[in-house]
Amino acid sequence: MKIHIAAAVSCFIAAALLQLDKISWLFLISAVAAVFIAELVNTAVEAVIDLVSPAEHPLARVAKDTAAGASLVAAIYAAAVGILIFWEPLMQWVRSITG
Numbered sequence: 001m002k003i004h005i006a007a008a009v010s011c012f013i014a015a016a017l018l019q020l021d022k023i024s025w026l027f028l029i030s031a032v033a034a035v036f037i038a039e040l041v042n043t044a045v046e047a048v049i050d051l052v053s054p055a056e057h058p059l060a061r062v063a064k065d066t067a068a069g070a071s072l073v074a075a076i077y078a079a080a081v082g083i084l085i086f087w088e089p090l091m092q093w094v095r096s097i098t099g
């Protein structure tokens, strides 16, 4: 969670420095929220499974793997949003400092 918070703060600082438009901010916030929500739900599912089914069980595996899958989908969405909204402004900034 500390890594997620550090990554989110870094993205918000970069977005502010690059003066991203309102739509980009909305996608950025939605991506950060999606990752946090998925991670929190994943952690909750893991805790409940460990509580109710500490022994191996096929359904426990399905529950944990599905929750982990949700986190993966959120991470892929966040990566796609990051590339789409940061790539062009970042390239413009690099061009501006390299002349």
Ligand SMILES: Nc1ncnc2c1ncn2[C@@H]1O[C@H](COP(=O)(O)OP(=O)(O)OP(=O)(O)O)[C@@H](O)[C@H]1O
Residues within 6 Å of the ligand: 046, 049, 053, 054, 055, 056, 057, 058, 060, 061, 064, 065, 068
């Ligand atoms: N009670 C269980 N019954 C069956 N399979 C389980 C059980 N607990 C864990 N597993 C399997 O082992 C994998 C790893 O489980 P673990 O509890 O270590 O979670 P994790 O995905 O490594 O999460 P984290 O690293 O965030 O704690 C799960 O994805 C699941 O496939």
